[in-house]
Amino acid sequence: MHLYLTSNSPWDTTYCTESGQVIYKTESRWSLGPRNIAISKVLPARTIELDAHGKVPEEALKDAFVEIGKVDWHAIWYSKIRVGDGEEVSVKDFFRKEGWGGYGRGRVFTGPEGEEYVWKMDSVKPKASPLCLYTFANKGKNETLVANFHQRHLGIIGKARPASLEIQAEFNHMADLIVITFIYIEKLRREKERQSHSGGGGD
Template identity: 75%
Template sequence: MHLYLTSNSPWDTTYCTESGQVIYKAESRALLGPRHITISKVQPARTIDLDADGKVPEEALRDAFTELGKVEWHAITYSKIRVGDGEEVSVKDFFRKDGWDSYGKIGVDGLLGRGRVFTGLDGKEYVWKMDSTKPKLYAFAKKGENETLVANFHQQHFGLVGKARPASLEIQPEFNHMADIIVITLIYIEKLRREKAGQNSGGD
């Protein structure tokens, strides 16, 4: 599955297929307090009742969405995350930091910090690894084991060198069933990665 973003900010955008069908949307708002990010998914096709004039009601032409989760981003204290109907929890409880890569080296992500490991709905562990340009998600591999790529995020490319392309999220076909939690966790991870790349503290 390859989803294309309508902006370069995963926390304030829509996620579309190559044909333009919206699958997810993330809406961000921040007033005086923390930034609240709501993640929603388009509802499946539904039966539409015509109005008294035999026409399709205008509201029925709009995509209907179901809320999937939330990220509450804090610049200083721990941020919070909620997946599905679960409880909102601190990111320090949702993720754990991984200090090993598959070669047994400490500090897998260098200056941007260690990987962030979470448990999927299938009970298995997955790790987001951050580098200077984009995060990648792997099925968690213990020391000495081989890694399996699950998904990676591509930032927008403006085409000054090479072809222009929008930001996108590429999920390997065998992990398409995990798309919901991948989108939710990507939003937190990419926000964190950019904060760290900009040498801003907090939110971790």
């Protein structure tokens, strides 16, 4: 599954297929303290009933969405994350830190079947993804690429392309979880990128 972002902010955009079908949308709202990011998924096609004049109601032509997750981003305190109808949990409990990358340690989380996955953050390099998700290599297992983020290319040199999140076909069943965790990790990566340019750091 290859999802194309309609803006360069993964937390305030829509995620579409190559044909333009919207699959996910994210909305970012500021409250007192955190940035609240709601992640929603389009509902499957539904039966449309005609109105009294035999026409399709205008409202029925719009995509209907259901919220599948949430990220409360805190700049100072620990952020929180919610998947599906579960409880909000601190990111320090949802993820653990492993390894190293260009922008600090990788973030490991547990998938729906008890398998572990790791987001690796790296500095931006030509033809390389700054953010990739892998199966976590332990107990003799080799890591496998699960998803990777392609940054927007403005086309000054080469062909222009929007930002996109590419999920390998064998992991499409956990796309919701991948999108939710991606939004938090990419926000974290960009904060670390900003800090590195201003002389800061972190893990």
